[in-house]
Amino acid sequence: QKEVEQDPGPLSVPEGAIVSLNCTYSNSAFQYFMWYRQYSRKGPELLMYTYSSGNKEDGRFTAQVDKSSKYISLFIRDSQPSDSATYLCAMSGDSGAGSYQLTFGKGTKLSVIP
């Protein structure tokens, strides 16, 4: 079983739809959870960052972490064509555990159709 599972899609939605992107993981030591957005042929950029369980909202984006289920989500409200990109989840253990490395999901390719 891979440490981080993410459905690669592709996911195609109409403009204005609510998008739900998800990752599951197996390593209970993960404490830091990130979502990166990657446009085609570009480097990833950090979109959302959450520590431990809970929700975090930033504009149209909401990140949720459920550590009991080992499940994280990214919601995009009122999706726009400019949201069309690949979304990568990434996670890491606490620095006290000696694990600095980010473990990435495969990425979900999202297309928002005008």
Added chain:
Amino acid sequence: DGGITQSPKYLFRKEGQNVTLSCEQNLNHDAMYWYRQDPGQGLRLIYYSQIVNDFQKGDIAEGYSVSREKKESFPLTVTSAQKNPTAFYLCASSWGLDPQETQYFGPGTRLLVL
């Protein structure tokens, strides 16, 4: 503008040839990283460096080498020992190795084998 630059954008390698990918950052970050991205796979860590003249192997270091002679530069050499080098290579940097430190990515170099 502060950021990370990678060159070249595209690189072609012949069989048995070593090639070097450039990564420069002017963010004054201490930590730098090299990742490899293949279609349908998440980013995988090749090497990382916390400070000048020090670097550590990541998950897939075989067939690669790095140097860190200057804080702002972290070149990656893909050696002839790397039998499947075709991939998108991403350089990143952060203030430190702690997982709460955001990693900022460069635009990437696409390496193709002739």
